[in-house]
Amino acid sequence: MRIIQEDSDFEKDKREVEDAYAKLKSGNTKLYTFEELDEILEKTISGYES
Template identity: 60%
Template sequence: MEAIRLEFQPEIKAKILELLSSFSSDELKIVQEDPDFDENKRKLDIAYAKLKSGTAKFYTLEEVDVILEETISKYEN
């Protein structure tokens, strides 16, 4: 299957859904988009730009383990 993203004015949503309902479930599946899609995309674009520019911060597994242990110990009490 292929996927497309539609943007439309709210007042035509009923007409669009009526048209789409004429197709069988084998032909068309309506998937609700993640409401946080735009925010997640923005965050990923920023992270990708940092990777491409070489400014991203990387950690070894040992460094992550130390960071996690310190964070956990702060909130244990």
């Protein structure tokens, strides 16, 4: 058996992951591909360049 030092932020990190997963399951979060993200960023940046 191996004893692992517990991270002091483990419970906080666990809650954040559980919250993010719940949002994803409920449909309240949208996932984007890298290509979609790149397109969104390009549009946003070009809007500030004008």
